[in-house]
Amino acid sequence: MNKFWIILGHTYTTRVKSKSFIITTLITLVFIFALTNIKTIIDVFSDGEKDQIAVIDETDELFKPLAENVEQTNEDIELTLYEDTEEKAKQAVEEEEYAALILLSKNEKQLPKATYYANSISESSLQTTLEQQLQQLKTMYATEQAGVDPATLAMINEPVVFDTIALDESAKTEEELNQARGIVYIMLFLLYMTVIVYGNMIATDVATEKSSRVMEILISSASPVTHMFAKIIGVALVGLTQIVLFLGAGYALITAKDEATKELFAQFGIGSSSASIYIYAIVFFLLGYLLYATLAAMLGSLVSRIEDAQQIIMPMTFLIVIAFIIAISGLSTPDAGFIKITSFIPFFTPMIMFLRVGMLDIPVWEIALSIGLLVGTIIILAILGAKVYRGGVLLYGRSSSLKDLKKALALSKKEK
C-alpha cells in the first residue's frame, strides 16, 4: 500500500503546486470576497447620484404627494417640477439633463394619469416605481370619490393573516423548508461543480499520462488498480483543499460582517439547520464524487490523447447535468413521483435523494436502500473500471469511442 501513498502524494502535490490550481483558487477567493462584501461594493458604485425626473403637472395637485411617496420608497430618485413647455422638457431629457419626463394629468373621471418619456424605456425599475406610486395615488383619489374614509381604506390594505402549520409533527415547518432548500441548493451546486471540474481533471490526468507514454513505466512499477484509486483519492484531496479553503474564507468573511449580511446567509439555512442534514450532505457528496470519479478515470484510460478526454467524458457530463436539472425542478416539488423514482437511480441518488432527505420526511429504509444501491454501483464500477484501466492504459489508437471499452476489457482479460 506504500505505493498508493506515493502516487497519491505525487498527484496531490503536483496538482496543488500547479499554476492553474493557484490561479483558479485565487480568482475564486477574490470572487468570494466580492460576494460577501456585495453591499459595500454596490454602495461604492452607486455614488449617491440621484435619478432626476422632470415633472410637468397639469393638475397642480399631484406633484407633491407623488414626489413625497416616490422619494420615500427610493431615495435614489428625485422629482423636480418643470416650469417650462413640454417641448423644452423633452429636449432636456434628450440632452440627458433629466433621466425622464413625466406628464401628470387627470382623465374624465378626475383620476390621475401619466405619460412617461425617456430616451429608452428599458430601465424598468424607475418606471415601475413611478407607476406603483401613482397607482396608490389613484386608489386614494378613487376611494375618496366613492366616499370611503381613510380608516376603512387602511383596513382594506392590511395584509391577510395566513399561517401555515403542518399537522404531521415530524414534517418540516415552512421555515425549516426554506433553510433546507438553501442547503440542498448549495450542495447540488457544489456536487455539480465538483464532478464537472474534478472529474474532468481525473480524465485529463489519466489521458496526459497515457499520451506522454509515462503510463507504461508507471504500471510496470505499481498495479493499475492502485494507480487508479490513488489518483482518484489524490484529486479528491485537491478538491477538498479547494473547497475547505473557499468555505473557510467565506465563513470567516461572513462572521466578520454586519448583521444584515448574516441574515442573508441565514436564509440559505447556513448555521441554523440540524446536524443530520450536514452529515447526509457529506455522505452523499463523497459517494457522488467517488461514483463519478471512478467513471471519469475509467473513461480517461480509454483515450490516448488529451484532446479526446473531453469528448469521452461527455456521457458522464450529460448524466450529471440531467441529475442537476431533475434536482432543481424537484426543489419546488420534492414529493413528485418521478423525483422519488429517480432518487433510487445511483447516478442521480447523490443529488436527488439528498434533496428528498433535506426537503421531506423520508423513511430510513428508503435512504438506506438508495445508499446501498449507490455503494453497490460504485463497487461494480470500480471493479469494471480497474479492468478497463488495466487494459486501457496499454491501448493506443486514434479512435475515442466506447468501442474501445470492449478492446480494453479484452486486453486485460485472463484467458485461462
Place this chain on the structure above:
Amino acid sequence: MLQLKEVTKKFGTHTAVDQLSLEIPEREMYGFLGGNGAGKTTTFRMILGLLDKTSGDISWEGKAVNYEKSHLIGYLPEERGLYPKLTVKDQLTYLARLRGMGKTEAIKELKSWLDRFQVPEYLNKKVEELSKGNQQKIQFISAVIHKPKLLILDEPFSGLDPVNVEMLKEAVVDLKEQGTSIVFSSHRMEHVEELCEHLCILHKGKQVVQGSLREIKRSFGKKNLSVYADFSVDFLSNFPGVTKYKSVMEGCELQIENEAVSQGIFTAIQGKGFVRKFELEEPSLNDIFIAKVGASYE
C-alpha cells in the same frame, strides 16, 4: 534465471507470440532480435506482468513476476515518455520511489548518473525543454536508478547519435558487470552481436533461432568469403557450394555452404593471376537474420 515455457499470447484471432520457450541466464545480456511486429514488446510486457499470457509459463528465480518484485526490475519501454511538465529531479525521484527507493538516495543516484552522462545541469530542467536524445538518457536513468537485478530494455539505442549510443552501451556493460541480468531488444544486429552472449530471433511471434551467439554462428555453417584479384572472378558465381555472389570493385564477396567450399575455390583460382585478398570470415548476425527471417517469408 528468467524462464519462459511455451508462452503464447493471442489478441483475438491474431497470435502475437507463439509457443516461445527461452532461458535467460543470470548476469548476462540477452538479445531479442526481430523485425517490426515480431512480438518483442508483447513478450516483454508479459514478462513484466502488464499483459496476461494466453498460455504457458513465465518465471523469474522460480516465481512469477509481480508488483512485489518491482523494486528489483527495471524497464525501458519502447515508446518513450516522461511527464513533460515536471523537472528531471521531481520526475525521477517519483519514479524511483515507486521502485522502492528513498528520496535522498534517489537524488544522490540521479546526480551521479547525470554526471556520468555529462548533463548535470539538467537536474532542475523540465523534461519538455530537453532534446529527444537527452530525454532518452533521462528515461534510461529511470530504468536503472534503483539498481535492478533484472533490466528490460526495449530498443534502448534507437534514435540516439553514435556518441550517446556508446555512452549508453558502456553503462549497460557496467550494469551487467555489477550483476544485473539484462534483456534487450533491437533491430540493430551489430549491437546485439557486440553485447550479447545469448540471443533469440523472433519472427511473427515464432522463435526462429535461439542460443549462444557462438553456437548460432557455428551451426549456421555458411561462411563469408572475399576474393579480390586482378583477373575476372565472375566464374565463381556458378561455382558449386556458392550460395550468394556479390560483385565488388576489386573482386567478389561470396557466401559459401561450408569451409570445404573455400578449399575448392582456392584451388580453382590458382594460376589465374595475382590474388590480392582471400579471406574466410564467420557469418555476421545480419547474414543469419536475413537468411532465417528471409527464408520464412517464402
